[in-house]
Amino acid sequence: MFLENFEREILASQTKPLSGGIVASNLKINDNRTGLLTLTGDILITLKVLDLTTLGAFRIQSLMKSSEQTIMNKLRGGADSDQIIFYEYSSVKNTFTNKQRTYSLKYNFNYTAKLIQINSLSQLAGNDFVLALVDGIGHRFTDMYGRKYVSGGLAKKNGGPAAVIYKEWEKNYLIGVHEFFHTLGLPDLEESGMENRLMYHLGRVGSNITNNEKAAMNKFIMYDLRDMTKGSYSNPGYNTANQLRTFLNDKSNGFIYNKAKFR
Protein backbone atom coordinates (compact mmCIF):
# COMPACT_ATOMS: atom_id res chain seq x y z
CA MET A 1 0.00 0.00 0.00
CA PHE A 2 2.76 2.37 1.03
CA LEU A 3 4.75 1.47 -2.08
CA GLU A 4 1.70 2.02 -4.29
CA ASN A 5 1.18 5.48 -2.83
CA PHE A 6 4.85 6.27 -3.23
CA GLU A 7 4.74 5.14 -6.86
CA ARG A 8 1.63 7.26 -7.49
CA GLU A 9 3.30 10.28 -5.95
CA ILE A 10 6.34 9.85 -8.14
CA LEU A 11 4.18 9.52 -11.26
CA ALA A 12 2.19 12.61 -10.27
CA SER A 13 5.35 14.62 -9.71
CA GLN A 14 6.62 13.54 -13.12
CA THR A 15 3.54 14.86 -14.90
CA LYS A 16 3.29 18.03 -12.78
CA PRO A 17 4.51 21.13 -14.61
CA LEU A 18 7.77 22.53 -13.28
CA SER A 19 7.55 25.57 -11.06
CA GLY A 20 9.79 27.80 -8.97
CA GLY A 21 12.12 30.75 -9.37
CA ILE A 22 13.91 29.15 -12.33
CA VAL A 23 12.05 27.03 -14.86
CA ALA A 24 13.98 25.93 -17.93
CA SER A 25 12.83 24.02 -20.99
CA ASN A 26 14.18 23.01 -24.40
CA LEU A 27 17.68 22.85 -22.95
CA LYS A 28 20.34 21.95 -25.48
CA ILE A 29 24.11 21.86 -25.64
CA ASN A 30 25.75 22.63 -28.94
CA ASP A 31 29.34 21.36 -29.22
CA ASN A 32 31.27 22.94 -32.10
CA ARG A 33 34.03 20.32 -31.59
CA THR A 34 36.74 22.94 -31.28
CA GLY A 35 36.23 23.48 -27.56
CA LEU A 36 33.18 25.73 -27.50
CA LEU A 37 29.95 24.64 -25.84
CA THR A 38 26.89 26.81 -26.47
CA LEU A 39 24.03 26.38 -24.01
CA THR A 40 20.54 27.22 -25.27
CA GLY A 41 16.99 26.92 -23.99
CA ASP A 42 14.05 28.91 -22.65
CA ILE A 43 14.32 30.07 -19.07
CA LEU A 44 11.56 31.69 -17.06
CA ILE A 45 12.64 33.61 -13.97
CA THR A 46 9.81 34.30 -11.52
CA LEU A 47 10.08 36.72 -8.64
CA LYS A 48 7.22 36.93 -6.15
CA VAL A 49 6.65 40.33 -4.54
CA LEU A 50 5.16 40.52 -1.05
CA ASP A 51 3.90 43.92 0.12
CA LEU A 52 4.59 44.29 3.84
CA THR A 53 4.26 48.07 3.98
CA THR A 54 1.99 49.79 6.48
CA LEU A 55 0.47 52.31 4.08
CA GLY A 56 0.35 50.06 1.00
CA ALA A 57 2.39 50.04 -2.19
CA PHE A 58 0.23 52.03 -4.58
CA ARG A 59 2.62 52.01 -7.53
CA ILE A 60 3.50 48.33 -7.16
CA GLN A 61 2.17 47.25 -10.57
CA SER A 62 4.14 49.80 -12.60
CA LEU A 63 7.30 49.21 -10.53
CA MET A 64 6.94 45.47 -11.04
CA LYS A 65 6.55 45.98 -14.78
CA SER A 66 9.69 48.15 -15.06
CA SER A 67 11.69 45.70 -12.92
CA GLU A 68 10.47 42.72 -14.95
CA GLN A 69 11.58 44.38 -18.18
CA THR A 70 14.98 45.29 -16.76
CA ILE A 71 15.65 41.82 -15.33
CA MET A 72 14.81 40.32 -18.72
CA ASN A 73 16.96 42.80 -20.63
CA LYS A 74 19.95 42.36 -18.35
CA LEU A 75 19.87 38.57 -18.60
CA ARG A 76 19.28 38.43 -22.34
CA GLY A 77 21.85 38.76 -25.07
CA GLY A 78 24.12 35.88 -24.16
CA ALA A 79 27.30 35.77 -22.09
CA ASP A 80 30.72 34.24 -22.55
CA SER A 81 32.36 32.43 -19.69
CA ASP A 82 36.11 32.15 -19.15
CA GLN A 83 37.76 28.90 -20.19
CA ILE A 84 36.59 26.16 -17.87
CA ILE A 85 37.88 22.71 -16.94
CA PHE A 86 35.00 20.25 -16.89
CA TYR A 87 34.07 16.83 -18.20
CA GLU A 88 33.97 16.09 -21.89
CA TYR A 89 30.57 16.39 -23.51
CA SER A 90 29.42 13.62 -25.81
CA SER A 91 26.88 15.05 -28.24
CA VAL A 92 26.01 11.55 -29.49
CA LYS A 93 24.88 10.39 -26.05
CA ASN A 94 23.95 13.89 -24.76
CA THR A 95 25.92 13.27 -21.60
CA PHE A 96 29.11 14.34 -19.88
CA THR A 97 31.75 11.61 -19.75
CA ASN A 98 34.36 11.02 -17.00
CA LYS A 99 37.13 12.36 -19.22
CA GLN A 100 38.32 15.88 -18.47
CA ARG A 101 38.24 18.60 -21.07
CA THR A 102 38.81 22.32 -21.33
CA TYR A 103 35.96 24.32 -22.81
CA SER A 104 34.91 27.84 -23.59
CA LEU A 105 31.30 28.30 -22.62
CA LYS A 106 28.67 30.47 -24.24
CA TYR A 107 25.35 31.01 -22.48
CA ASN A 108 22.67 31.78 -25.00
CA PHE A 109 19.42 31.30 -23.13
CA ASN A 110 16.17 32.95 -24.10
CA TYR A 111 15.09 34.61 -20.86
CA THR A 112 11.65 35.67 -19.74
CA ALA A 113 11.08 37.33 -16.38
CA LYS A 114 7.83 37.49 -14.46
CA LEU A 115 7.07 39.44 -11.29
CA ILE A 116 3.97 38.31 -9.43
CA GLN A 117 2.39 40.05 -6.46
CA ILE A 118 1.47 37.70 -3.61
CA ASN A 119 -0.52 38.45 -0.46
CA SER A 120 0.43 35.63 1.87
CA LEU A 121 3.19 33.16 2.65
CA SER A 122 0.98 30.30 1.45
CA GLN A 123 1.61 31.56 -2.09
CA LEU A 124 5.35 30.99 -1.69
CA ALA A 125 6.80 27.64 -2.75
CA GLY A 126 10.08 26.36 -1.32
CA ASN A 127 11.96 27.08 -4.53
CA ASP A 128 10.49 30.53 -5.26
CA PHE A 129 12.38 33.81 -5.24
CA VAL A 130 10.87 36.57 -3.15
CA LEU A 131 11.18 40.35 -2.84
CA ALA A 132 9.55 41.85 0.26
CA LEU A 133 8.52 45.51 0.35
CA VAL A 134 9.12 47.04 3.77
CA ASP A 135 8.72 50.43 5.49
CA GLY A 136 12.32 50.76 6.63
CA ILE A 137 15.66 49.03 7.16
CA GLY A 138 17.77 49.86 10.21
CA HIS A 139 20.82 47.98 8.96
CA ARG A 140 23.95 50.11 8.44
CA PHE A 141 27.04 49.01 6.57
CA THR A 142 30.63 50.15 6.24
CA ASP A 143 32.30 50.25 2.83
CA MET A 144 35.86 49.21 1.98
CA TYR A 145 37.04 52.78 2.71
CA GLY A 146 35.53 52.76 6.22
CA ARG A 147 32.57 55.04 5.45
CA LYS A 148 29.12 54.27 6.87
CA TYR A 149 25.90 54.00 4.84
CA VAL A 150 22.20 53.34 5.39
CA SER A 151 20.54 50.52 3.43
CA GLY A 152 17.82 51.04 0.83
CA GLY A 153 17.53 47.30 0.33
CA LEU A 154 18.94 44.10 1.70
CA ALA A 155 19.26 40.58 0.30
CA LYS A 156 20.57 37.19 1.23
CA LYS A 157 22.83 36.15 -1.61
CA ASN A 158 22.65 32.97 -3.65
CA GLY A 159 18.95 32.16 -3.68
CA GLY A 160 17.91 33.92 -0.50
CA PRO A 161 15.13 36.48 0.01
CA ALA A 162 15.48 40.14 -0.92
CA ALA A 163 13.82 43.21 0.60
CA VAL A 164 13.58 46.83 -0.41
CA ILE A 165 12.20 49.94 1.29
CA TYR A 166 9.11 50.73 -0.76
CA LYS A 167 9.75 54.52 -0.69
CA GLU A 168 13.26 53.92 -2.08
CA TRP A 169 11.94 51.53 -4.72
CA GLU A 170 9.45 54.21 -5.79
CA LYS A 171 12.33 56.68 -6.21
CA ASN A 172 14.43 54.23 -8.22
CA TYR A 173 13.06 50.85 -9.32
CA LEU A 174 16.60 49.65 -10.10
CA ILE A 175 17.19 49.18 -6.35
CA GLY A 176 14.78 46.24 -6.47
CA VAL A 177 16.61 44.75 -9.46
CA HIS A 178 19.94 45.30 -7.68
CA GLU A 179 18.69 43.37 -4.64
CA PHE A 180 17.28 40.56 -6.79
CA PHE A 181 20.60 40.19 -8.60
CA HIS A 182 22.15 39.46 -5.18
CA THR A 183 19.69 36.56 -5.05
CA LEU A 184 21.15 35.48 -8.40
CA GLY A 185 24.61 35.50 -6.86
CA LEU A 186 26.13 38.89 -7.73
CA PRO A 187 28.19 40.74 -5.11
CA ASP A 188 28.14 44.50 -4.45
CA LEU A 189 30.63 46.84 -6.10
CA GLU A 190 32.37 49.62 -4.17
CA GLU A 191 35.45 50.52 -6.22
CA SER A 192 35.59 54.05 -7.58
CA GLY A 193 34.91 54.22 -11.31
CA MET A 194 32.11 51.68 -11.04
CA GLU A 195 29.36 54.19 -10.24
CA ASN A 196 27.53 53.42 -13.50
CA ARG A 197 27.19 49.73 -12.66
CA LEU A 198 23.95 48.19 -11.40
CA MET A 199 25.70 46.40 -8.54
CA TYR A 200 27.40 49.59 -7.26
CA HIS A 201 25.85 50.36 -3.88
CA LEU A 202 27.47 53.40 -2.32
CA GLY A 203 24.78 56.07 -2.32
CA ARG A 204 23.63 55.40 -5.87
CA VAL A 205 22.90 52.53 -8.24
CA GLY A 206 23.90 52.57 -11.91
CA SER A 207 22.36 50.43 -14.62
CA ASN A 208 25.20 48.63 -16.40
CA ILE A 209 25.89 44.90 -16.21
CA THR A 210 29.09 43.42 -17.61
CA ASN A 211 29.56 40.19 -19.54
CA ASN A 212 31.26 38.61 -16.49
CA GLU A 213 28.32 39.51 -14.25
CA LYS A 214 25.90 38.09 -16.81
CA ALA A 215 27.98 34.91 -17.00
CA ALA A 216 28.00 34.67 -13.18
CA MET A 217 24.19 34.90 -13.06
CA ASN A 218 23.85 32.33 -15.84
CA LYS A 219 26.20 30.14 -13.85
CA PHE A 220 23.97 30.54 -10.78
CA ILE A 221 20.83 29.79 -12.80
CA MET A 222 22.27 26.66 -14.45
CA TYR A 223 24.53 25.78 -11.53
CA ASP A 224 25.15 22.14 -12.49
CA LEU A 225 25.97 21.81 -16.18
CA ARG A 226 24.86 18.18 -16.14
CA ASP A 227 21.26 19.39 -15.72
CA MET A 228 21.51 20.73 -19.28
CA THR A 229 21.28 17.16 -20.59
CA LYS A 230 17.86 16.62 -18.97
CA GLY A 231 16.02 18.92 -21.38
CA SER A 232 14.08 20.71 -18.65
CA TYR A 233 14.93 21.89 -15.18
CA SER A 234 13.66 23.78 -12.15
CA ASN A 235 15.79 25.03 -9.29
CA PRO A 236 16.09 23.11 -6.01
CA GLY A 237 14.25 24.24 -2.88
CA TYR A 238 15.64 27.11 -0.84
CA ASN A 239 12.99 26.80 1.90
CA THR A 240 11.98 30.32 0.89
CA ALA A 241 9.19 31.04 3.41
CA ASN A 242 11.37 30.00 6.35
CA GLN A 243 14.36 31.91 5.01
CA LEU A 244 12.18 35.01 4.64
CA ARG A 245 10.88 34.66 8.20
CA THR A 246 14.43 34.37 9.60
CA PHE A 247 15.63 37.22 7.40
CA LEU A 248 12.84 39.58 8.51
CA ASN A 249 13.08 38.65 12.18
CA ASP A 250 16.86 39.04 12.35
CA LYS A 251 17.27 42.08 14.60
CA SER A 252 20.62 43.00 13.05
CA ASN A 253 18.81 43.65 9.75
CA GLY A 254 16.46 46.09 11.48
CA PHE A 255 13.43 45.66 9.22
CA ILE A 256 10.40 47.84 9.86
CA TYR A 257 7.25 46.39 8.32
CA ASN A 258 3.60 45.65 8.96
CA LYS A 259 3.75 42.38 10.87
CA ALA A 260 0.01 41.82 10.43
CA LYS A 261 0.60 41.41 6.70
CA PHE A 262 3.20 38.70 7.27
CA ARG A 263 0.93 35.68 7.42
Add this chain to the structure above:
Amino acid sequence: MVLYTIKRNLGSIIIGCCLLACNNSHHTNEKVLAVKIDSCQLSLSFGDAVMAKMGECRYCHLRGDVPRFEENVPTLTELAAMDSLKISNFIFIGGHSGMYKESSSPLFKRKLDSLDDCEKRNLIHFIKDYKRSQIAN
Protein backbone atom coordinates in the same frame (compact mmCIF):
# COMPACT_ATOMS: atom_id res chain seq x y z
CA MET B 1 68.70 87.08 49.85
CA VAL B 2 71.61 87.01 47.35
CA LEU B 3 72.32 83.40 48.36
CA TYR B 4 68.66 82.53 47.84
CA THR B 5 68.71 84.08 44.33
CA ILE B 6 71.92 82.24 43.43
CA LYS B 7 70.39 78.95 44.66
CA ARG B 8 67.24 79.56 42.57
CA ASN B 9 69.23 80.36 39.45
CA LEU B 10 71.44 77.32 39.93
CA GLY B 11 68.31 75.20 40.39
CA SER B 12 66.86 76.54 37.15
CA ILE B 13 70.12 75.87 35.29
CA ILE B 14 70.21 72.28 36.59
CA ILE B 15 66.56 71.64 35.60
CA GLY B 16 67.23 73.23 32.20
CA CYS B 17 70.28 71.01 31.70
CA CYS B 18 68.24 67.92 32.62
CA LEU B 19 65.49 68.81 30.15
CA LEU B 20 68.08 69.46 27.46
CA ALA B 21 69.76 66.16 28.23
CA CYS B 22 66.40 64.37 28.00
CA ASN B 23 65.61 66.03 24.68
CA ASN B 24 69.05 65.20 23.33
CA SER B 25 68.76 61.57 24.38
CA HIS B 26 65.36 61.44 22.61
CA HIS B 27 66.92 62.70 19.42
CA THR B 28 69.79 60.24 19.54
CA ASN B 29 67.42 57.30 20.05
CA GLU B 30 65.02 58.27 17.31
CA LYS B 31 64.42 55.45 14.92
CA VAL B 32 63.07 55.62 11.41
CA LEU B 33 60.31 53.10 10.98
CA ALA B 34 59.77 51.77 7.49
CA VAL B 35 56.05 51.05 7.09
CA LYS B 36 55.15 48.77 4.26
CA ILE B 37 51.86 49.94 2.78
CA ASP B 38 49.56 47.10 1.79
CA SER B 39 47.80 48.31 -1.33
CA CYS B 40 45.76 45.12 -1.76
CA GLN B 41 42.07 45.87 -1.21
CA LEU B 42 39.84 42.91 -0.44
CA SER B 43 36.57 42.98 -2.33
CA LEU B 44 34.03 40.30 -3.14
CA SER B 45 33.61 41.46 -6.73
CA PHE B 46 37.36 41.18 -7.32
CA GLY B 47 37.41 37.71 -5.70
CA ASP B 48 34.49 36.71 -7.92
CA ALA B 49 36.41 37.85 -11.01
CA VAL B 50 39.53 35.92 -9.91
CA MET B 51 37.42 32.78 -9.53
CA ALA B 52 36.07 33.23 -13.06
CA LYS B 53 39.61 33.79 -14.35
CA MET B 54 40.78 30.57 -12.68
CA GLY B 55 38.39 28.52 -14.78
CA GLU B 56 35.29 29.00 -12.64
CA CYS B 57 35.66 26.73 -9.60
CA ARG B 58 31.87 26.79 -9.12
CA TYR B 59 31.22 24.26 -11.90
CA CYS B 60 32.50 21.56 -9.54
CA HIS B 61 32.56 23.19 -6.09
CA LEU B 62 28.83 23.85 -5.98
CA ARG B 63 27.07 25.92 -3.34
CA GLY B 64 26.24 24.21 -0.07
CA ASP B 65 22.47 24.38 -0.50
CA VAL B 66 22.33 22.26 -3.65
CA PRO B 67 23.29 18.59 -4.18
CA ARG B 68 27.07 18.23 -4.23
CA PHE B 69 28.84 17.63 -7.54
CA GLU B 70 30.66 14.46 -6.52
CA GLU B 71 31.31 12.74 -3.23
CA ASN B 72 34.98 13.74 -3.02
CA VAL B 73 34.51 17.32 -4.24
CA PRO B 74 33.93 19.74 -1.34
CA THR B 75 31.14 22.31 -1.70
CA LEU B 76 31.97 26.01 -1.51
CA THR B 77 30.42 26.16 1.96
CA GLU B 78 32.70 23.35 3.13
CA LEU B 79 35.73 25.13 1.68
CA ALA B 80 34.63 28.36 3.36
CA ALA B 81 34.52 26.61 6.73
CA MET B 82 38.27 25.90 6.51
CA ASP B 83 40.71 28.49 7.81
CA SER B 84 42.40 30.67 5.21
CA LEU B 85 45.70 28.78 5.32
CA LYS B 86 43.96 25.46 4.71
CA ILE B 87 42.03 26.91 1.78
CA SER B 88 45.26 28.31 0.38
CA ASN B 89 46.95 24.91 0.70
CA PHE B 90 43.95 23.24 -0.89
CA ILE B 91 43.98 25.54 -3.90
CA PHE B 92 47.62 26.27 -4.40
CA ILE B 93 49.53 23.31 -2.92
CA GLY B 94 47.96 19.94 -2.33
CA GLY B 95 44.22 19.82 -2.78
CA HIS B 96 44.09 19.62 -6.53
CA SER B 97 47.20 17.54 -7.13
CA GLY B 98 46.34 14.52 -9.21
CA MET B 99 42.78 15.69 -9.72
CA TYR B 100 43.42 17.17 -13.10
CA LYS B 101 44.32 14.81 -15.87
CA GLU B 102 47.22 15.52 -18.18
CA SER B 103 45.10 17.40 -20.69
CA SER B 104 43.78 19.98 -18.22
CA SER B 105 46.64 20.11 -15.73
CA PRO B 106 48.98 22.51 -17.62
CA LEU B 107 46.16 24.99 -18.12
CA PHE B 108 45.18 24.87 -14.47
CA LYS B 109 48.82 25.23 -13.38
CA ARG B 110 49.28 28.16 -15.74
CA LYS B 111 46.19 29.82 -14.30
CA LEU B 112 47.42 29.24 -10.75
CA ASP B 113 50.88 30.61 -11.54
CA SER B 114 49.42 33.70 -13.14
CA LEU B 115 47.79 34.86 -9.90
CA ASP B 116 49.59 37.49 -7.86
CA ASP B 117 49.44 37.62 -4.07
CA CYS B 118 46.57 40.12 -4.02
CA GLU B 119 44.49 38.01 -6.40
CA LYS B 120 45.07 34.94 -4.23
CA ARG B 121 43.98 36.82 -1.11
CA ASN B 122 40.85 38.10 -2.85
CA LEU B 123 40.01 34.61 -4.08
CA ILE B 124 40.22 33.26 -0.52
CA HIS B 125 38.23 36.26 0.77
CA PHE B 126 35.50 35.44 -1.76
CA ILE B 127 35.40 31.75 -0.80
CA LYS B 128 35.25 32.61 2.92
CA ASP B 129 32.18 34.75 2.23
CA TYR B 130 30.13 31.59 1.63
CA LYS B 131 30.33 30.92 5.35
CA ARG B 132 29.42 34.47 6.38
CA SER B 133 25.90 35.86 6.69
CA GLN B 134 25.57 36.28 2.91
CA ILE B 135 23.75 39.55 3.53
CA ALA B 136 24.30 42.17 0.86
CA ASN B 137 23.03 45.75 0.62
